[in-house]
Structures are given as structure tokens and as C-alpha cells.
Amino acid sequence: MIDKAAKIGWIGTGVMGKSMAGYLLRSGLSVNVFNRTPSKADDLLAAGARFASAIDVAKESDVLFLMLGYPRDVEDMILDGERGLLRYMKPGSCLIDHTTSSPDLAVRIAQECKRRNIDSLDAPVSGGDIGARNGALVTMCGGEVDAYERVKPYMELYSAQVKLMGSPGAGQHTKATNQIMVAASMIGTVEALVYGHKAGLDLNEVLALLSQGGAASFTMSKLGPRMLKRDFEPGFYVEHFVKDLGIILEEARRMNISLPGTALASQFYAAYMAQGGARNGTQGLLTVFEKLNNTEVRKYDL
Template sequence: MSLTKENTIIGFIGTGVMGKSMAGHLLKAGYRVAVYNRTKASAEDLVKAGAEWQDSIAELASSCNVVITMVGYPKDVEEVYLGANGILKNAKKGSHFVDMTTSSPDLAKKIYNEASVLGMYALDAPVSGGDVGAKEARLAIMVGGDEEVFNRILPVFNCLGKNVILQGSAGAGQYTKMCNQIVIASTMIGVCESMAYAQKAGLKPEVVLKSIETGAAASFSLSNLAPRMLANNFAPGFYVKHFIKDMTIALESAKQMGLLTPGLELAKTLYEKLAEGGEENSGTQALFKLYLEHN
């Protein structure tokens, strides 16, 4: 079974900070795109650009042969796919599903298995790159599932990202995303402490960045989020509340594997303190506020 632009109708569920840009790229690439979001207003720009609004998940699933989801939490993924009015109960045999939410590896495996029984195909494909990566179509896409299904969906992935890799069987994409989030968790602590240290030492942090962001300390967080911290720009490219969700998933799966992750545990504790202070809807760079409070 081949998928071409002519025979593919992509349904996109979740048009938030990242999903809106991603769906827009698919439209620009010439795909027919249908959209659904709990809040219709967030999809209005896409509809104006040519996307077809669907009034329910069931309606979208029954009218599309490829469905991409980019929602918030594992409970949302489970409801969207496995609920009474969800995708699996309303899609046609032969449909392809791609969950790009950062979610549970175990849930990804469950969706894959239930889809397979119904003669449908599922991939888990979480992404990294934040709002900037989504806007510029250069996301890193980590995929779990069957190779032949991955190859059929690859042209779609190529509209969204520049680094698209099949990591293994169902759930492998989510496990890989957890590796990504574990790195970010400790890195963000280091970036915040570095910028706080620069200020305390009487340096100009913006100038310090010019020296350290191209050396051994280089990272996405340092180059893209440290400037936002220093400009007091804490708007979300990725929400604090969603990062806490990701760290919770990573810690749970690490515990299942008997793996010690003290850096991840510390980061989660700090971010939970930040959220308790009213910053759950800020961007992850808002962690810097904790350091500002104590300096």
C-alpha cells in the first residue's frame, strides 16, 4: 500500500503551540489536511489556510487515512485513540496513525497492538526542537514501529523535520524521547546556574554566552533558551507543566528498569517548585526565576 499526496488525507488532532505549525507545513506541502482541536479558535488560521475543520475526533478518523496526534498528556492520548469516540473505533481498516505527543512507551505499545488487530498501522513519533523547530520544520523525530509503515509515512515526516530516525519497534520512539528529556532536565539546571553565576560575578551574561555557546558547553538550551531567560522572556516554547509530565514518565520507566536517575529527580523537584509558584504555563526557561529569587 503506497501513500501519495493524491490519495492521502491527513487528519491532525492538536493544533497548539507546535501542532499548529506542523499542520501548516503539511498544507504548504500540498497535502489535504483536516483538523480537530478541543478549542476551535486555535485552528482558525489553519482553516483559513485551507484545512478542513472536523467537529469531532470520530468524524476526523472516519474521513482520513493518516491521522497525526499532538496532544498534551498520556491520558489525552489514551482517550483520543482508545476512547468510545476515539480514533480506533471510528477509523477505516488500513488507516495509519502517528502519535507525536511525548507519551508513555507502554501506551504506545498498547495502541500499536490494538491497531494491528484491527488491520490498522500505528507509529509513535515524539519530537524535539520546541516551537522554533516546529515553525522552521526542522524537528528531530524519533519513531517507533514497523519499518514498512515508517517508510510509507516518511514523506510526511520530511515535511516536519530534518532528523527523522526509526529507533526500533513500537514504543522505541517514546523511549528515545525520554533519553532526550533526561539530557535536557540536567542541562537546564546547568544553563540557569551558569547565567546566575555570570551575573553574580559582575559579568555581562549576553557576552559570556558568545564565548561558551560555541565550546564544549554548547547545547540547544544554552543557545536558544538562555537568551530568552536574560531577556525576561518566559513565554512557552514548551510548557513547564508538560516538561514535568515528561520527567514523570521518564522516572516511572527508569524505575521499571531499575535505573538510578538522580539528576532527573532533582530537575523534577525544581520544576515542581516552579509550577507551585504559578509558572506551570510558562516556558521551561522560567526555571531561571528560581535562581533570580535567591540572588
């Protein structure tokens, strides 16, 4: 059950974070927010949130959410010796990190939280900007059962599914598994569109038909139409996906396993970054394959 008297803190109001925090606000909760670029919190402030420094947000929060870009951002924000927010959080409060980060960092944060009598969950999400706006994210958690049960109702406000996957770090491992699947389906989708284009097919009809069959995927049904509209605005930044793939390949080396498909996807996305696509959406990978084939999939008015 949600405690309507709980003070909520949210740090990181970017493409997804602002929508997720918005669901907490609309449920009637008191929400304090911080973002390094304050203007990205304007919509939340207009809806009733209060802007404060990261330290003040941490001091006041019963439940503190993070949605940042990189593991180094999380480490600096939480564990820094002088500015780390764990120094300021209240005993008995809970930290929920929605950032896609490294399992090792999640374990370290959990250990430090336990030492300070603070609950914690690593809780990365899947669904991109569409899932965040529609309150339909899949949230995968790592942590202790008691902490999870306490804060699950808050995460359900913006999630279609919330599940505890195991001990600290398990949420991040589950998200890595998700990204491996996404990477493969993204390459398959863009190759299919280039092939279909060269074969003279109506790609809008192709997507409509094949999304009902065995090739169906989130990438095809949600990002495929964006590709056809040549809409490469970010629902999930390319640079963040490259970060995710780097974490996965590092974990693979640690576990002594080979993931050649993921490594290949990482190289294609590195090429897209080299071509200036770092801040575009991951569906922009289409342009890399167009360049490889000296063609351009025509724009559809959908």
C-alpha cells in the same frame, strides 16, 4: 513519496502542532483538523484546512496525526470504548502519535491498531516551538518498518531528522533519553547565568562566546537568550515537561535504575509549578534559581 491524494487528519493544534500541520498544508495536502479549543486552529483554517469533529477527522483520514498534551489524553482519544478513534479509522490507514507519552501506552496502541489492520507509529519530537516553526524537528519513531517507510516523507516536511529507533515504544524511550539530557542542561544553564550575573559578567557576551565551545547546547543557544530577555512565553510548557520527567522516573523505577539528576530537575520544576509557572516555558526555571539566591538576572535588550 508523498501521496498528494491522501487525506490527512491532524488532532492537536497547539504551540507546536499548528506549525507542523502547516507544513503539510503548504505541501498541497488536504488536511482536516480538530482541536478542543477551536480558535487555536484559526491560522490553519485561514491557510486552507477544514475543521471537523475528532471522529469525522478519524473517519476520513488516510494518515492521522496526534499532538496532544498527556498520555491520558491520548488514551481517551484513541482507546476509549465508545469514543476512541480507532473505532472509526479505516483499515489500511496509519496513526502517527507525536505526543510525548509512555512507552507502555505506545505498545498498547500498536497492538490494538494491528488487530484492526491499522498501521501506527509512536513518534515524539524534539525542538520545541522554534524547531516546529522552522521545520527542523528531530522525530524519533517506534513501530514497524513498512509503516515507517510509508509515512516518513510526511514527517520529513517539518523535520530535520526522522529516524526509526525500533519497535513500538522505542520512539517514546528515545524521547525520554532526550528529556533526561535537556533537564540536566537546563539546570546547568540557569545556574551559569545566576553565577555570571553575580560575577558581574555581560551575559550576552558570555552566551555568544560559550555557545562556540564545549558547553554549547540547544538550551544555551536557543533558550538562554530568551532568559536574558526575560521572555518566559512557552515554547514548551512547564507542566508538560513535568509530565515527561514523571514518565521517565516511572520507567526508571520499572527498570530498577537510579536517575538522581533527573529526579532533582523534576523537583525544581515542581517548585516552579507551585509558584505559578505551569503554563510558562521551561526557560522560566531561571526564576526559581533567582529566588533561591535572592537575586534577579538583569534584563537584556537583545
